[in-house]
Amino acid sequence: MTLPPGTGFMVLVGGKMRIGELAQRAGVSVKAVRYYEQLGLIEPSREANGYRSFSQDHLRAVVEIRRLNTVGISPLRAAPFIECLDNGHQHGDECVSSLAVYRDAIAELNRIIDALSERRTVLQERLHLGANKTFKKEDSVTDPVPLPQGLPIPEDDGAADHLPGTRMPELxxxxxxxxxxxxxxxxxxxxxxxxxxxxxxxxxxxxxxxxxxxxxxxxxxxxxxxxxxxxxxxxxxxxxxxxxxxxxxxxxxxxxxxxxxxxxxxxxxxxxxxxxxxxxxxxxxxxxxxxxxxxxxxxxxxxxxxxxxxxxxxxxxxxxxxxxxxxxx
Known part of the structure; x- marks a missing residue:
């Protein structure tokens, strides 16, 4: 995995760091690191004085969790990606179990999109019904707005002369x-x-x-x-x-x-x-x-x-x- 700027591995004896240092380099809060630890996604070692000690592997895992969170994969579903890294893979989504999480997330998004589309359709129908209540709909479909007399006639200013032969854009x-x-x-x-x-x-x-x-x-x-x-x-x-x-x-x-x-x-x-x-x-x-x-x-x-x-x-x-x-x- 290529880490973002500012998240390079610690140049320390044994590569060890404290929780504040880890949080700063990974671009997350200390509270978030503690939360990942509670979920069992990272397991720091303890020094003789009782302080948590984190390694470069922990840094890599926290960066992976943060990146997943930016695309909608919550830390609660990040375990397969961390396991993939722990098994020696360069990227957390190189394993079958990780790809399964992607598929589940996409399926969930599709359900949300379908529900929102249905809601939009209902709202549009209600909007149209509400608008129609504000006036009496005539049975006739003749022109409801006849043109008044004496309207100014537009002149050809050449603003459309270039259009014939033009291809329609991909829009x-x-x-x-x-x-x-x-x-x-x-x-x-x-x-x-x-x-x-x-x-x-x-x-x-x-x-x-x-x-x-x-x-x-x-x-x-x-x-x-x-x-x-x-x-x-x-x-x-x-x-x-x-x-x-x-x-x-x-x-x-x-x-x-x-x-x-x-x-x-x-x-x-x-x-x-x-x-x-x-x-x-x-x-x-x-x-x-x-x-x-x-x-x-x-x-x-x-x-x-x-x-x-x-x-x-x-x-x-x-x-x-x-x-x-x-x-x-």
Whole structure:
């Protein structure tokens, strides 16, 4: 075993050391050394004056116990590793009994992860149910947020000109259904990814001055347009449709449920895709950064076509459909 800096063997007559010296060199407390002794992991010898005397082997064992503890193997389960060292092995995990402890620890972690995933699913369901209680859900699935008149029309600033022909990065992001998606592995066929700034909720105000920002207004109505043309888009050769924003998956999931969307949303709160592809973003009151409205047509891991800027958003899915009909696979 290679010891960390400061834990080299004692250069003393006979290699003996007191408990304080051992603790300092191993990077643990004296109390921890006494605890390891109580567990029978180390057995110091006694000097004539009654003091405990520890050897280099004890130092090696304590360092091993400390390292195991950092990866979740408690001292209560460290005995097989210490026995492995005592039997002359260079590392404490070179024995079958040590590997069995690793397997048991991994199995325990898997059980914990499964339990947490189940708990998360239940909490997300309760969140969605609670959010739906705050407004009356209409039987109709028509556009709940019609666009106001006189919205400013966004201009093409060239911020997306570099995107066609660019390969999608190896980037895995969370989705509104509790899963995740690797953007470099979207599968065969064409994929539509429409990026939008943010969606509101009934009774929740949009950022101040939202309607005055070119291209900002219309995220919910854009989602409705993709919903209403989802089957037609599939008939035109689209394999998958994703909405994409920086909002949290739980927030996106509420939108999917409320608008009855037949597709999932992708969450990118860290703006990782924006950084890797140099995508256009903007700021708004209470929001330091938001995605600009933009749609990617991805095929075989490559960006085949980009829609930018987009206006009006409430007919954008039809614009995508027109392009697909003019550019069949």
């Amino acid at each position: 895995t992001l969370a989705t509104s259904d509790g899963g995740s998606v690797d953007l470099s592995r979207l599968g065969p066929g064409r994929t539509v990814i429409y990026l939008y700034p943010l969606t509101g909720r009934p009774g929740v105000d949009l950022p101040e001055g939202w309607d005055a920002i070119p291209g900002a207004r219309g995220c919910s109505t854009e989602a409705c347009d993709f919903r209403d043309h989802f089957e037609v888009l599939r008939e035109a050769g689209i394999s998958r449709v994703f909405g994409f924003s920086s909002q949290e998956p739980s927030y996106q999931a509420e939108l999917v449920s409320r608008l009855r969307l037949p597709f999932t949303m992708i969450s990118d709160g860290a703006f990782a895709l924006a950084e890797q592809l140099r995508l256009p973003t903007f700021a708004a009151p209470d929001h330091d950064r938001l995605y600009a409205r933009l749609t990617l047509i991805v095929s075989r891991g490559m960006i085949e076509h980009v829609f930018y800027p987009i206006f009006p958003p409430n007919t954008h899915a039809q614009q995508v459909l027109t392009w697909l009909e003019a550019n069949p696979r």
